[in-house]
Amino acid sequence: MIKVAIVGGTGYTGVELLRLLEGHPQAEVRTITSRKEAGMGVAEMFPSLRGLKRFGNLADCNVVFFATPHGVAMAQARELVAGGVKVIDLAADFRLKDAAEFERWYKMPHACAELLAQSVYGLPEMHREAIRKARIVGNPGCYPTAIQLGFLPLVEAGLVDASHLIADAKSGVSGAGRKAELGLTFSEASDNFKAYNVAGHRHHPEIVQGLKGVTHEPVNVVFTPHLTPMIRGIHATLYARLTKSGVDLQRLYEERFAHEPFVDVMPPASHPDTRSVRASNVCRIAVHRPHDGDIVVVLSVIDNLVKGAAGQAVQNMNLLFGLPETTGLTAPPVLP
Amino acid sequence: MIKVAIVGGTGYTGVELLRLLEGHPQAEVRTITSRKEAGMGVAEMFPSLRGLKRFGNLADCNVVFFATPHGVAMAQARELVAGGVKVIDLAADFRLKDAAEFERWYKMPHACAELLAQSVYGLPEMHREAIRKARIVGNPGCYPTAIQLGFLPLVEAGLVDASHLIADAKSGVSGAGRKAELGLTFSEASDNFKAYNVAGHRHHPEIVQGLKGVTHEPVNVVFTPHLTPMIRGIHATLYARLTKSGVDLQRLYEERFAHEPFVDVMPPASHPDTRSVRASNVCRIAVHRPHDGDIVVVLSVIDNLVKGAAGQAVQNMNLLFGLPETTGLTAPPVLP
């Protein structure tokens, strides 16, 4: 039984970790900490978790999940790792390999840049073997998960102009986290649709880093995030220009993901909807070539809190501890 | 392992049964039938269930769930029961003890009125022992579940004027089922709120029958259903006038439900929200007495598709087969 600690158990990724681990047969949450709501029981904040009780401390655990704002995990990772505790950070501290890049986007110095070399980017579909041996996992961002999985087969195979990729992505509001912000209120965000951060979003360098890792060509991505009035879900609509002809794209995708337990390549002409993955760890992908032209359109959907955060973190934990990768992650989506 | 058949696997209660039973360690869905969408795989209608495959026939099973419109279960129940198969009907065929009452509200003759005497109303909090021995269970309606559980302690204890009960109930849109109706479209039902069927709703006789069973006084309920723009959830706001004074209502509720695994009496002054039970089998209840007056206000919330339908049906299956009542029903609510 893996002894688990969650730091920051009161944000949306934290409470989602609790929900998923509650059904995990080989893991037990021993400790939940939260600076923000000190002295408040989890159940007081989340009546959905009434009845849960936790005790213990981080050092007693086998793995610590950081479901915290950026900057928290890197302050504690060195000591935990030295003590033999595995670290899975759901924030950005261990996603970017280049500390300078981190500092440019997150506006804070990196507290343990020397650990970046050994930390592993936790996208199992790209780095499965490295994750198995890692001590620190940088769990991917929600947008980068949907977008990289969607582009991966095309870029790996060198079929498209990687210097002109377009990722038009739409996120549910929970992607912004559990915070009181005017623009996130129901009165402002419902019955509304808008783009944001078109000039630059923190997930941009992460996407570029990932795709650069699988090609020798220059990679440029125009990434346009949008806010859509739903709680959960990301829908990435991806555009790339083919540089080779005569490729069976459907087959390419099916073969690339044939052995991936959490990537579902839909039949030709499909339009996956976000609710088809709600509360589950699945990424569903469809690939189109409209009017048989030279632009490929890929549709990629995930639940931002599961495959885009807590579920992928549990998937990584399973890898870290040698469990079957799907352990605790097989509950079907909640629909309707 | 209980062999399960689902008749009508393509409505919302059917697909919810599939979701819940997928995680049930002692039950296996062998058969799914659907007249409406014959020849269409479940996964084609519900991409959330891609990968599920089923075969078999009803008679091979230990229990058949009818997740069908009213009138289907009663046409097949006699034969199934004779063959030793248990029947759990999620529609209304076996809810009302009085066939005439059924016919008045559902506008069809009852096909097996003689089975009504032995069928059991499947609200475990009222009829647990009878359910254990039943062959046919009439699974309660969604509104009646929330409303009866909320009124039960008051009416059982004879503390209120049972002839003037008021149930102001609000339901998410999935309560209307999976059907194409103008009034249920997003453009008509979102950003909107309305009452409906104020003159009379089919769940009314069911509520009255249940409450009459626990008191010797006349029972009258004014029941006002409303449609609210959410997918899942029922919120019942209940009003009753106290006829006795000096009662500790909080304690009354806590004691009545102390051993109920799926009824959570909230602390004093609470306001349970529907999302705190989303996708789970829990009913949360809070009891108030505003301004210390003589009117009690009870707030009772459930997920209409779980405790109000499929979850309660699984709970009943567990009772029918001697399993721990919570088997397969312990997943935490999905929040946010």
Place this chain on the structure above:
Amino acid sequence: MIKVAIVGGTGYTGVELLRLLEGHPQAEVRTITSRKEAGMGVAEMFPSLRGLKRFGNLADCNVVFFATPHGVAMAQARELVAGGVKVIDLAADFRLKDAAEFERWYKMPHACAELLAQSVYGLPEMHREAIRKARIVGNPGCYPTAIQLGFLPLVEAGLVDASHLIADAKSGVSGAGRKAELGLTFSEASDNFKAYNVAGHRHHPEIVQGLKGVTHEPVNVVFTPHLTPMIRGIHATLYARLTKSGVDLQRLYEERFAHEPFVDVMPPASHPDTRSVRASNVCRIAVHRPHDGDIVVVLSVIDNLVKGAAGQAVQNMNLLFGLPETTGLTAPPVLP
């Protein structure tokens, strides 16, 4: 042309006043002030109002609308009124006649209690003649508007037990104002339904005061507010026990409101929905007597920002200045 000032033009009632007055043929908004967002143009906060430009000061105007938090209007009213400027307060400063009652609910001393006697409660359907002559109008709260209009005919006619009235009311999220609060975020408030302030809500004394004014019997109201996932709209479901029989309720309502331009009594058996009044100043009411019992059920819907706030304020302005009451308020509801 009436010269108008708006204090607090950046909350939802302020921006709604701007929208309505933009189409008013006899009024012109000269001044908009906002402490919160000083130096920021209205259009920066509300792109819907790009192009509006304002100048001037309060004393130059004929009427000042206070679309501010409680406590602001009473600090400036004395001076304005002395200078001959009419005041319409959309907050609570001039709603309650009893300063002590105000102080109990709003937790602040009243700054000009001596003006309460001459200020008029701005519900035209009850106080039309007094409003015409007033210098200060206390514009009603949103819940009290829907609830009083719904109960009025019954209580005026002495047909019901006024000491046991029940008002089960549901509000859209904009009723909470334009503020960043966790519970109002889309992730928390959508796909959810809950009651709040069951123990006591600030609109309670206002409702009781209004109904007491039209009957000699004691008045008690149990008022249960709920939050529903829509932007605009209030749906009040009202319950009262008849003390007289043989009354034609439909006719009672039709006659009471026959000459009211903004109260629409629906045909028998109707269920008005909130969207049927969206963005308009209309209150639609239906009256029911389920199962011919002794409990009357009244359904009353308004747009909380229009008839429940800014629209009613404009209606009051029209009365104050001798204009036809419907001037500038005839635009049809926005549906869908």
Place this chain on the structure above:
Amino acid sequence: MIKVAIVGGTGYTGVELLRLLEGHPQAEVRTITSRKEAGMGVAEMFPSLRGLKRFGNLADCNVVFFATPHGVAMAQARELVAGGVKVIDLAADFRLKDAAEFERWYKMPHACAELLAQSVYGLPEMHREAIRKARIVGNPGCYPTAIQLGFLPLVEAGLVDASHLIADAKSGVSGAGRKAELGLTFSEASDNFKAYNVAGHRHHPEIVQGLKGVTHEPVNVVFTPHLTPMIRGIHATLYARLTKSGVDLQRLYEERFAHEPFVDVMPPASHPDTRSVRASNVCRIAVHRPHDGDIVVVLSVIDNLVKGAAGQAVQNMNLLFGLPETTGLTAPPVLP
């Protein structure tokens, strides 16, 4: 006073025409017809319009709006035009100049192909002068309005590779019309996001035809429509690759639309949201060039029922009858 008839007054574009014309000082709706709901008053279907009364027939009118399914207008246009009645079709009968193209996409023969030559595509920002003199106006589709206005300055100026345009567009559910369809129900369409018709959408030829009219280069557009859980609104996110450098895009857009009353070019770095145009005839546009790369990103928002349908139709009517173009269309957006 222009005498107006509306054929098909009971769909969403019909009822929106009624709402807008109700506030038009120079037009009067004399006749509303609807085959679908014969014998039913408008107010019975749309309580928001209770009180409206209409009489008369088409031939008495100066202009007939067809707010009908495709195929209705073309059956009646010849006779009406012969009688001197102007025709504005909100469906597709007069949008495409090429009857064969119409027949390919709409699966019906064109009933009056000879009128296509003289009918005018009703996008005033492109064809203002021709509209003034027209007898038949083909009112643009909602997507084509947002997309063409967004691309127009770039394509007219020959700054981009017009053979690789990408239009990623998101529509509220009312865009699908007022019809009972499973995929449009609240339970299926809310808390969800999906693309549809990626392989080909009927608005595609209309977009291509429009852009071809302003350039000599070949035009190809990849157009991906999506359904987003809101009632009204279209958000088009447009991508084009610059073929010339050194252009001030902000200035290009501002100058192109400087005299357009209904196109609002937002300040640099803006992200217009759909609610900022809700219920109004405005199109708001922002232009971006992320990371100073060679891909331009244009954000273009409209209300699909107003600038995307009924509002633009009224704008066209104003042009047809020599009125100031903004007559009856100046009401501010409804926000929140």
